[in-house]
Amino acid sequence: MTRTPDSLDSEARDVVPGTQESLVEQAAATSRVDDEPTTANQRQPAGYRHWIIAWACVAYSVFHLLVMNVYPLETWTYRLTHVGGGLVLGFLLYGATAMSDAATTRRSALSVALLGLAAAGVLYGLFAVSAIWYNGRILGEAIPPRWAMDSFGIPLTVGTALAILHGWIFPHEDAERFSPADMILAAAAVASTAYLIFFARQLQLRAGMPMALPGDMWAAITGVLLIIELTRRLAGLALVIIASVFVAYAFLGPWLPGIFEHRGYTAKRFFSYIYTDNGILSAPIAISSTYIILFVIFAAFLQTTRVGEYFVKLAFAAAGHRRGGPAKVSIFASGLMGMINGTSAGNVVATGSLTIPMMKRVGYTPQTSASVEAAASTGGQIMPPIMGAGAFIMAEITGISYMEIVWAAIVPAVLYFISVYFMIDLAAQKANMKGLPRELLPKLDALLKQIYLFTPIVVLIYALFAGYSVIRCGTLAMITAAVVSWLTPHRMGPKQLFHALENGARMVLQLVAVCATAGIIVGVIALTGIGSRFSTVLLTLADQSQFLALFFAMVVSIILGMGMPTTAAYAVAASVIAPGVINLGVEPLVAHLFIFYFAVMSAITPPVALAAYAGSALAGSDPLKTSVESFRIGLAAFVVPYMFFFSPAMLLQGTGFEIAHVAVTAVAGVYLLAAAVQGWFMGPANWFVRGSLAVGGLTMIAGGWLTDAIGLGIAAVLVVMQRRVLSARDLAHGAD
Structure with a gap:
């Protein structure tokens, strides 16, 4: 229903009786919640959980500002910390959403079993990575413990997968407490990131190569699982599906036809390669x-x-x-x-x-x-x-x-x-x-x-x-x-x-x-x-x-x-x-x-x-x-790129006159297109006028003198036509 200006005015006054507060100030006050985009599965923290997350978020921001401005870190270490810290915060702040409506509210033996196995695997992996770190940084020994290097990976990856599965089946909705499954995933992010940071320099040399270690692969697999799951929670399934197709493509290449065929890669080579500056730590994460x-x-x-x-x-x-x-x-x-x-x-x-x-x-x-x-x-x-x-x-x-x-x-x-x-x-x-x-x-x-x-x-x-x-x-x-x-x-x-x-x-x-x-x-x-x-x-x-x-x-x-x-x-x-x-x-x-x-x-x-x-x-x-x-x-955004393809002057590549010519005629062109889309050119425009406006606007894409003249000529003819049509319509209404 269309409202008249008078009704709008009276409605506005009803909203603010007896006050000079503007509508904009009211709207700003009601919209000022947390000032950041939220998703359906974001849990608003309460109690102690709120303060833990708040301080962790502040630490994350301060860390980046300090590294960028005061104390630079080695590039790989910085990017890995950026990703790992984001994973930890993401899992603590954003809860899982169920993959289906079945069995989402009933806590059962299955829930306890999944949590127990997930916690055991991730905690063992975290303990083993801690032993590797302690052996290298505290004791100063170049060779890490063999038991830790050989055994931490599979439990860590399996535990991570089980914790993700638990979140799909049994989503957590209690804002007062952390979800056990999400705490496990945060711990898994710490473990995999710590391993990758500790071996960052060596990884740069052996990533994707035969000398890559099994531990490199398992830490990277865990990291990929965590990234994919957090993306699912924050950005939906579309990007997750696309990424999964690409990962599958890396392994299915030998069986694919035509241009899609390639020799295929082992899991060790692929995952140790993908968690480097060739993949996850490449340009997008650098930016x-x-x-x-x-x-x-x-x-x-x-x-x-x-x-x-x-x-x-x-x-x-x-x-x-x-x-x-x-x-x-x-x-x-x-x-x-x-x-x-x-x-x-x-x-x-x-x-x-x-x-x-x-x-x-x-x-x-x-x-x-x-x-x-x-x-x-x-x-x-x-x-x-x-x-x-x-x-x-x-x-x-x-x-x-x-x-x-x-x-x-x-x-x-x-x-x-x-x-x-x-x-x-x-x-x-x-x-x-x-x-x-x-x-x-x-x-x-x-x-x-x-x-x-x-x-x-x-x-x-x-x-x-x-x-x-x-x-x-x-x-x-x-x-x-x-x-x-x-x-x-x-x-x-x-x-x-x-x-x-x-x-x-x-x-x-x-x-x-x-x-x-x-x-x-x-x-x-x-x-x-x-x-x-x-x-x-x-x-x-x-x-x-x-x-x-x-x-x-x-x-x-x-x-x-x-x-x-x-x-x-x-x-x-x-x-x-x-x-x-x-x-x-x-x-x-x-x-x-x-x-x-x-x-x-x-x-x-x-x-x-x-x-x-x-x-x-x-x-x-x-x-x-x-x-x-x-x-x-x-709609103009779908035309403008073709304009600067045909007319480089639009990208400020040319003389001042060429740039001015292209800019002015482009404005005229998009006006004609806008009038065609809206069906209004000095007044209501019929389908013939709208089609002519669209043709006139599109002819001005190329930015040449001839095409511009055609477009402006069409516009001039339409102006004359519309004036006559609208004048005749006004006379008819006046006679009535």
Whole structure:
């Protein structure tokens, strides 16, 4: 049911009788729970358990900040600690969900037996690893105890598998106590990680080779089981299934046909190889353990000090009263926070809890409100300078400098947000929507007096473009956020600092799990050579056509991204597809940005659209319909990569005039596409007008003078037609 502005105004006044508190402040107060994305199986800790987890999270965050800024560790040791610590925290904080509804509530002899066997195996493994450590570090003996090296592995791995099985059958729901099975899994993570750290240097020499030890294999198998299980709990089954298929492929190669055939690998060689910087500890975890955790903690600082909330309030004060204002506000707020956040779905939860209720209040349906938030939040992943850590991963994989990637991504990212703005504005015109009442919005003049709260973002951007290291830039921005908070009522003291560090660790756990799982896939690709063979097939199918190769790359990137967070999807897609596209002559920067954009946009692509699903949960809308509408709103993102393929000037590769020409005509093109999608061009547009608008917009993709002239010519003709049609309609209504 569509509500009139008067009814909206009266409803708003009913919400805040006798008070000057703004709607935005109320929404912020009700949405400020823990400020981090949650999952269905997250247990909110209570009692002593809360404080144990809180201190462990703070220690995890502080460890990373110290290593990055003060006391560097050897690379392998640091990455292994990053993964192992994330596993321990993940199992203590996130409970298992049942694989089926059967026998989930009854504690039985089976439960006791599984727990007993699991505990015995893991405790023995932990004891043996402790003996190895004691013998080497305390006694200083180079040769570890033979009994420990020979016997710790099988009990540890079997115990881990039984504890995982117990969690599937008998999930634990008591927030007052730790789950026994999850405590066993945390202990298993400590044991396997400690072994791998202790033998890190030797592993680098013998990984994947005949001299690999059985202990290397069992510690790695245990680690892989733990990573897969934590990913299942935090990211669902999609990524787990994909990773499992790749692991199976490593062993089934000799029996597979065509390009999929390979000679196969023994378990010892495969697992000792996969838990190295060729696999789990490769680029995704390298980025997760540095840039991602740094900027996630920075985002936690912004949330805890409510500096991030100020960005949203300022946007509401500036645009909340305009046509469809709250939806336009979400573009700014979600884009700004999304570039820092590192995950589209997490950003939807963080900012959507504030913007979605406001959109619904001015007349947007729940489905449209969720769709707008999902499209805006997803766009944050392509917005420089952070790009949700995408720029850092791309620089690591390609060797292209970080600053070159950031500069190149500016125009396409701005173009995407302009297109989303057009979509929202045209939808608001079509529905004759009004904005929120001014008296119920934050006061712009008062907020402008606090413009200094933008200082953390200004410091971050200035430091990045001044040439400081990314880690130094993030740390400076974090410190600035804390200092700026001292000028507000929400001054950051020890309690707030503790909460920010705790929250940062919680927010990063999902990314740790999925980056490690993505590393498994990357390792299989590197070991088996399937990436190069797939690239060969891609080249054959494309038949030397760069356009066809990019089309196939788009399809594969979107498919891989369904169910995967951005970082994992891009890392895998870049390993499989990018080499083939580059071999056809596409510039490496263009190829990787192309793949990255579509990996990002998979978050709003049906049928599996994680960002849209997160928004639908907040708005109470149908998930599938929400994903379809978010796809429509973000449609320009599926066109922009082809624009910069045809027009390198869009990546700032060309003269100033060429860049300006491409940027201006691209804006005109996406406006025509938005009008076609929304069915509104100066007024209602019939199917002929919509089809013509789409043709006009698409002709402007190439960025050439002729195609631009065709597109603008079509637009000019349609303007004349629409004026006549609308004038005749107005006269007819006047006569009536």
